[in-house]
Amino acid sequence: EVKSIADWIQQGAQRPANEAPQTDPQAWWSYRPLRRPTPPLFPASTPGETRTSIRNEIDTFIEAARRRQKLPSAVEADRSLWLRRVYLDLLGLPPTRLERDRFLRDESPTAYEKVVDDLLARPAYGERWGRHWMDVWRYSDWYGSRGINEIRYGQRHSWRWRDWIVSSLNRDVGYDQMVSQMIAGDELAATDLEALAATGYLGRNWYKFDRDVWLFDTVERTGEAFLGMTFRCCRCHDHKYDPISQEEYYRFRAYFEPHDVRTDPISAGTTTQKDATLGQVLTDGLSLVYDKHLDRPTYRFERGDARYPDK
Numbered sequence: 001e002v003k004s005i006a007d008w009i010q011q012g013a014q015r016p017a018n019e020a021p022q023t024d025p026q027a028w029w030s031y032r033p034l035r036r037p038t039p040p041l042f043p044a045s046t047p048g049e050t051r052t053s054i055r056n057e058i059d060t061f062i063e064a065a066r067r068r069q070k071l072p073s074a075v076e077a078d079r080s081l082w083l084r085r086v087y088l089d090l091l092g093l094p095p096t097r098l099e100r101d102r103f104l105r106d107e108s109p110t111a112y113e114k115v116v117d118d119l120l121a122r123p124a125y126g127e128r129w130g131r132h133w134m135d136v137w138r139y140s141d142w143y144g145s146r147g148i149n150e151i152r153y154g155q156r157h158s159w160r161w162r163d164w165i166v167s168s169l170n171r172d173v174g175y176d177q178m179v180s181q182m183i184a185g186d187e188l189a190a191t192d193l194e195a196l197a198a199t200g201y202l203g204r205n206w207y208k209f210d211r212d213v214w215l216f217d218t219v220e221r222t223g224e225a226f227l228g229m230t231f232r233c234c235r236c237h238d239h240k241y242d243p244i245s246q247e248e249y250y251r252f253r254a255y256f257e258p259h260d261v262r263t264d265p266i267s268a269g270t271t272t273q274k275d276a277t278l279g280q281v282l283t284d285g286l287s288l289v290y291d292k293h294l295d296r297p298t299y300r301f302e303r304g305d306a307r308y309p310d311k
Helices: 003-008 057-068 079-088 098-103 111-120 125-135 160-171 175-188 194-205 213-227 246-254
Strands: 143-145 148-152 259-264 272-276 280-281 286-291
Touching: 079 098, 079 111, 079 125, 125 160, 125 213, 125 246, 160 194, 160 286, 175 194, 175 213, 175 286, 194 286, 213 246
Parallel strands: none
Antiparallel strands: 143 148, 259 286, 272 280
């Protein structure tokens, strides 16, 4: 395969003049509406194999795939091993000896469910899984430059967004509600300090020196985090393979065009500190997103260059 590519390059790397996708991108599986599939039906076991436990509909899909691949079924994990796995999965920590012994003595039919419910109710659950969501949503502490604590990237108080993520998971806040508050908490719940902390998601992309760079990142990171796709190519031209036009890219940017970031005091005694170019800034407060430029238009940039807006 490598030689084929090398030969093609040596021959001039010619490509079709009107290259286009072989299929309509709108028909790709990733753009189709979600539908609830019908669980596969099959005999509980086949001759010569050990019966596999099927406790719910998800198990039926796993079992069907296993049989298609002609893979043998593994024996069920013993109780001690199962307990260690579920603790590491939900909390990131192994069970204590006391917790293990208590589980092994519990012979009730709901012993497994009680363990899971207990772990999901612990604060450590949100701390463990919040960390993974922070990777997806690009959480980081604010960037301070040099000894004067200059604010350049992100915001000084983004830790409040971090705590909101952990708290939301532990309070069983729905994913749809979390996404809505991260993108529009200032509009959905303008007086709810808890919800306003969620807008730290947008504050994370704040960039001191160039608003267009800031909004480029906002669009790109929102697409990656919530749509599972990148928008970078269609900033300059219609996407060659994904069904997104350059015009649609800037329509998407228009959602974020009015917003800015500010820090509100949460105490009458909050002091200030000098920033190199921002002047006096609060040493403590709530960083939040709000609509500052209500009438700011969005233009399509020719070839994605902010110096050439098509007005």
